[in-house]
Amino acid sequence: xxNYRYDLLAHETSEAQPAALMHDAIGAGVVFARSDWxxxxxxxxxxxxxxxxxxxxxxxxxxxxxxxxxxxxxxxxFSHSGLHEEVTAHSVLRFDQNGAAxxxxxxxxxxxxxxxxxxxxxxxxxxxxxxxxxxxxxxWNRTMTYARSSHTxxxxxxxxxxxxxxxxxxxxxxxxxxxxxDGSIVxxxxxxxxxxxxxxxxxxxxxxxxxPLHDPSDPNSIPEFDAGYRLELSAPSGCExxxxxxxx
Numbered sequence: 001x002x003n004y005r006y007d008l009l010a011h012e013t014s015e016a017q018p019a020a021l022m023h024d025a026i027g028a029g030v031v032f033a034r035s036d037w038x039x040x041x042x043x044x045x046x047x048x049x050x051x052x053x054x055x056x057x058x059x060x061x062x063x064x065x066x067x068x069x070x071x072x073x074x075x076x077x078f079s080h081s082g083l084h085e086e087v088t089a090h091s092v093l094r095f096d097q098n099g100a101a102x103x104x105x106x107x108x109x110x111x112x113x114x115x116x117x118x119x120x121x122x123x124x125x126x127x128x129x130x131x132x133x134x135x136x137x138x139x140w141n142r143t144m145t146y147a148r149s150s151h152t153x154x155x156x157x158x159x160x161x162x163x164x165x166x167x168x169x170x171x172x173x174x175x176x177x178x179x180x181x182d183g184s185i186v187x188x189x190x191x192x193x194x195x196x197x198x199x200x201x202x203x204x205x206x207x208x209x210x211x212p213l214h215d216p217s218d219p220n221s222i223p224e225f226d227a228g229y230r231l232e233l234s235a236p237s238g239c240e241x242x243x244x245x246x247x248x
Contacts, residue, residue, distance in 0.1 A: 026049070036148070040067075044063060044153060045064050047063070050108045051105075061126045065153060069189065071173075078208075093167055093169055093170075095130070096168060110125045118147060118149050123141070137161055139158075141157070141159065157240065167234070170230055171233075172231075174229075185202070197240075207228040
């Protein structure tokens, strides 16, 4: 009984342009924002809320970017299963220990949202999402700033980790990132500028070439991902990252 007659009624021919450029979906824990309502607009979402469902993804602190096409997006859209809930499939700060990513646990991240018109700021405390591993990851805070007029997003992470934990700043991309001579990285219509640390170690994972097989038990199985890249930035020490993302 999910098909109703009123779902099939014709909409009004004239549509009113919404006044708001941001929607804070508190219940879902997602902030949606855009620069304007033209076809030239940039768009983003940011996730920080309650993680309590068995099939929910470990994507607290992640974000998606769009302008004239996907700029940063979960590789699930390029996968055959669409079921990659793990931390490595989202644009988050990853915490590796003993060669594996520490999983996010059920909990509630908190956030504040300040929309000043041109500048939108989202400050999230993601520490509760690692409460089950509090000794390994005592804290993680992420602030995302969106400058609408320049279509620029700045992501600033601060955190504390144990001595044997290696933080990795990761960004999921549909286009192969290319390192430029000035230290920036270009992936399609997205320019990525690491600000902190100024010269991080850069690693690119081609999910189609090096990712899992769709059916690991089948020796003739095709790759799970048809496309997608994961950009990884890491620092020799410390746990602070600041990255500028500009949509062209």
